[in-house]
Every structure is written in structure tokens, then in C-alpha cells.
Amino acid sequence: MKKLDNFHDLFKNVSKPLILLPVFFCILSILMMFSTSYDNHIVFSRDVIVQSAAYLIGFVLIIIIASMDYSVFEEIERPLYIGSVVFLLLPYLPFIGLEVNGARSWINLGITTLQPSEIIKITFVLLMANYLNRNRDKLYTLKSILMAALYAAPFILIVLKEDFGSAVVFIIIWIVMIFFAGIDGRLFAKCAGITLLFIPAAYSLLDDYQQERITAFIHPDNLALQGNYQVWQSKVAIGSGGFFGKGLFQGTQKDLDFLPVRNSDFIFSVVVEELGFIGGAVLIAAYTWFIYAISKVALSAKDLYGTLVVMGFLGMFVFQIFENIAMCMGVMPCTGITLPFISYGGTSILSCMVATGFIINVAIRNRGVTF
Numbered sequence: 001m002k003k004l005d006n007f008h009d010l011f012k013n014v015s016k017p018l019i020l021l022p023v024f025f026c027i028l029s030i031l032m033m034f035s036t037s038y039d040n041h042i043v044f045s046r047d048v049i050v051q052s053a054a055y056l057i058g059f060v061l062i063i064i065i066a067s068m069d070y071s072v073f074e075e076i077e078r079p080l081y082i083g084s085v086v087f088l089l090l091p092y093l094p095f096i097g098l099e100v101n102g103a104r105s106w107i108n109l110g111i112t113t114l115q116p117s118e119i120i121k122i123t124f125v126l127l128m129a130n131y132l133n134r135n136r137d138k139l140y141t142l143k144s145i146l147m148a149a150l151y152a153a154p155f156i157l158i159v160l161k162e163d164f165g166s167a168v169v170f171i172i173i174w175i176v177m178i179f180f181a182g183i184d185g186r187l188f189a190k191c192a193g194i195t196l197l198f199i200p201a202a203y204s205l206l207d208d209y210q211q212e213r214i215t216a217f218i219h220p221d222n223l224a225l226q227g228n229y230q231v232w233q234s235k236v237a238i239g240s241g242g243f244f245g246k247g248l249f250q251g252t253q254k255d256l257d258f259l260p261v262r263n264s265d266f267i268f269s270v271v272v273e274e275l276g277f278i279g280g281a282v283l284i285a286a287y288t289w290f291i292y293a294i295s296k297v298a299l300s301a302k303d304l305y306g307t308l309v310v311m312g313f314l315g316m317f318v319f320q321i322f323e324n325i326a327m328c329m330g331v332m333p334c335t336g337i338t339l340p341f342i343s344y345g346g347t348s349i350l351s352c353m354v355a356t357g358f359i360i361n362v363a364i365r366n367r368g369v370t371f
Contacts, residue, residue, distance in 0.1 A: 014066075014363050017293040021286055022062070022356055025341035026055045028283070031248065032270055033344060036263040038249045047263055047344050050112065054346035058353025065357030066364060070309060073126045074133075084123040088116050088158045105162045117159050117166045118347040122354050124155050125173060125312035132181035133305040139183045145191055148178055164213075165335030169319060176315030177308050180298075217333035233258045234266050234328045237273040238280075245276030263344040265336055268328045283342075287321050297363040306362040313355040 030051055037045035073080065091097035091104050098106040098113055107114040131151050138144040152174045160167035179188060237253035246252065251273040253259040262270050272280040291314065298310035317340055324339040326332035338345055340352050 014360050015293045015296065017289050018297075018356065018360050018363065021290045021293075022059075022341065022353065024286055026059075028271070029342045029349075030055070032267055032342060033263065035249050035251065035274060036254060036267070036270060036344075050346045051344060051349065054349035055353070058350055061350070061354055062357040062360060065354060066360045068361060070358060070361045070365070071303075071305065074130050074305060077127060077130050080123055081127055084120050084127065085154050085158070088120055088155065090116060091162075105159075105166075112346060115345070115347040117163060118345070118351040120155060120159075121169065121173070121316060121351055122358075124152070124170060125177070125309060125316070125355075126358075128152060128174060128177050129305050129308035129312060132177060132308055133303075136181055136304060139178070139181055140187065142187065142191070145178070145183065145187065149174075163336065165323075165337040168323075168335065169316060169337065172319040173312050173315050177312045180311045181304070181308060213334050230260045230266065231327070231330045231334060233260070234269040235330055237266075237269040238329065241273040241276045241280075243277045245272070245274050245279055248274050250274060264338050265324070265334075265343070266328055267339050267343045268325050271342070284325070287317075287340075291318060291321075294359055297359055297366065300366045301362050302366055306365065310359050310362050313359055316355065317352075 030048060033045070033047040033051045034043075037043055037047050090107050096107055097104050098108040100106050100113075105115055105117060107116060128148075128151070131148065132139070135144065135148070139148075152170070156167055156170045156174075159170055233253060237251065237259050240246070240253065241251075251259075251270055253273055254262050254270050259266055259269060268280070268283075271283060275282075294310060294314045294317070298307050298314060301307040301310060320337050320340050323332050323335060323337045324343070327334055327337070338348050341349065
């Protein structure tokens with residue numbers, strides 16, 4: 001095996017989309033932060049500063065993580081599991097936890113805030129990959145699937161209490177990973193059928209505002225229902241952008257405050273309104289290229305653990321991209337799931353960049369590289 005002595009040699013072994021596309025996403029995201037805070041003149045708003053800082057830290061983390069041996073996380077499963085659960089519970093502590101929009105999902109760091117669920121997505125993937133790799137020869141009974149579900153349950157239940165959208169992301173990650181761990185197809189179908197039977201019961205456990213969002217999705221013309229006004233304005237923004245868009249910083253739905261949460265949940269609407277169908281299509285094409293590059297890494301991983309790590313992050317990216325864009329177009333319910341790499345949020349950006357770092361790490365080791 002070849003010993004690499006510098007970063008140039010290190011990253012030349014990686015598929016170019018995994019390096020170039022995060023740079024493209026960074027530029028577009030920061031431009032959109034300028035745009036959503038634009039008020040007749042360009043300003044270095046808090047959104048711009050936070051997003052830029054998050055990306056700067058994120059690129060450093062990619063280099064650090066890519067230089068590690070990802071298999072080291074197999075050796076620290078128990079402390080990582082306990083630490084992750086405790087970290088998710090920190091928002092409930094007095095003087096530390098912070099409630100935002102009715103959800104106590106944030107940690108107050110004074111100068112900024114931190115959303116634990118975004119960070120724990122990373123450790124959740126690593127933990128599930130380790131668990132499924134260790135139990136890969138047992139995934140042929142219903143009991144083994146239930147045990148895997150119990151392993152994931154603390155994460156999903158803690159997140160579900162405050163953030164339905166993030167909980168769904170965890171569930172999707174779990175489903176994707178257990179499928180690629182080698183579960184029997186008939187058993188997988190049986191489990192899916194059993195899960196569908198419990199949907200009515202699960203719906204009854206949701207908070208009133210969460211149930212209202214689902215009702216709003218079923219009745220999109222009722223603008224009095226929570227979420228429908230935002231989606232309506234989002235569709236107006238997308239439609240008004242036309243083929244070439246209104247121009248950067250020229251979006252009227254955004255400037256006139258018709259479009260709520262425009263810097264995060266509905267950032268895709270801002271992209272299409274200002275950059276048009278062309279801009280939206282280029283972004284979707286970039287995501288498609290990125291997903292394709294990730295899938296190639298997963299299929300060529302040197303071991304099952306590496307495959308599961310990459311597939312977990314792939315499931316996370318695919319679902320969040322689909323859900324956010326579909327939500328902006330009124331095809332999926334409002335969930336508050338952000339658009340990876342583009343939406344505002346330091347913790348969200350760091351989560352995406354760290355996930356990319358692990359994917360690059362697996363890609364490098366697929367080529368027999370050591371450090």
C-alpha cells in the first residue's frame with residue numbers, strides 16, 4: 001500500500017464530485033444567505049457569517065475525518081452510544097436547553113445555538129453500522145429486526161418528542177441501513193406491512209400541531225391550516241421565477257416577506273425564484289451527481305461496515321433533498337427538514353460536511369490507502 005505524504009496526494013484518490021460539489025454548494029448557499037438578508041444593499045448579516053464560518057470549519061473537519069481510520073468507531077461503540085443519548089437530552093436541562101418555535105431541540109451556547117439531533121445523525125449512522133455489521137448473520141428473524149429497532153429506539157423517540165421531521169430522517173436512515181445489511185426480502189416486506197398497521201396509532205401520539213400539518217397536506221386549499229400558507233407562497237415564488245429567474249437578490253416573494261422561513265425551510269423556492277428553472281435544475285443535477293458518487297463509494301467499500309456507513313449517509317441525503325424540494329412544491333407535508341448544504345444553519349452544515357468526510361474516508365480506503 002502506498003503511503004501518502006500530503007493532502008494533494010490524499011484527495012487525488014477521491015472521486016472529484018465528492019470534493020468539487022461541496023465547494024459548489026458552499027458558494028450557492030452563501031450567495032443565498034446574502035440574498036435572503038438583502039435589503040437594497042449587500043450586508044454581511046449574521047446568517048452570512050454563521051454559514052461562512054460553518055463551511056470553513058466543515059472543510060477542516062473533512063480533511064481531519066478523511067485522514068482517520070473509520071473503523072476506529074467500531075471500538076468505541078458503548079461510550080459513543082451512551083454519549084449520543086445524553087447529548088440528545090441536554091436541551092431539557094435548565095439554563096442550557098433552548099426552545100425555538102415550540103420545540104426544545106437546541107442548546108444555548110451564548111454566541112450561537114446548537115441542534116443536537118443534527119450532530120447525532122452522524123453518530124447514529126456509525127452506531128447502526130457497527131450494530132448491523134456485528135449482527136449481520138442474525139438478520140433473518142423477526143426477533144433480530146425488533147432488537148435492531150430497540151437499539152435505535154432511544155434516538156428516534158427522544159427526537160420525535162420535539163421534531164417529527166428529524167425523527168423521520170432517523171427512521172429512513174435505519175430502514176436503508178437494515179435493508180443493505182442483508183435482511184431477508186420477505187422478512188423486510190413483512191415488517192413493512194406490520195409497520196403500516198401501526199400508522200393510525202402513531203398518528204394519535206403526535207402533537208396537535210404535527211397532526212395539523214398532515215391535515216393541511218391533505219387539504220392544501222385551506223390556507224387557515226398550519227403550513228398551507230407557507231407552501232402556497234413557496235409555489236408562487238417557484239412559479240414566478242420562470243425559466244431564467246428574476247435575478248440574484250431580486251426575488252419579490254422574499255423581499256416583501258411573503259415567503260416565511262426563506263433562509264432555511266424554503267430556500268429552494270428562493271433559488272428558483274431568483275435563478276429560475278435553470279437554477280433549480282442545475283442544483284438538482286448537482287445533487288444527483290453527488291448521490292451517484294456516494295453510491296459508487298458504497299458499492300466498492302472494502303467491508304460491510306464501510307458500506308453501511310456510506311449507505312446511512314446516502315439515505316439521509318436522499319430523503320432530506322427529496323422531502324425539502326417536494327415540500328416547497330407542495331408534494332410533501334411541511335416538516336421543517338432543511339435542504340442539505342444550502343439551508344441556513346451552522347449545525348446542519350457541519351452535519352453534512354462531517355458526513356461527506358466519512359464518505360471520502362471510505363472512498364480513500366477503498367483504494368488501499370493508509371495513513
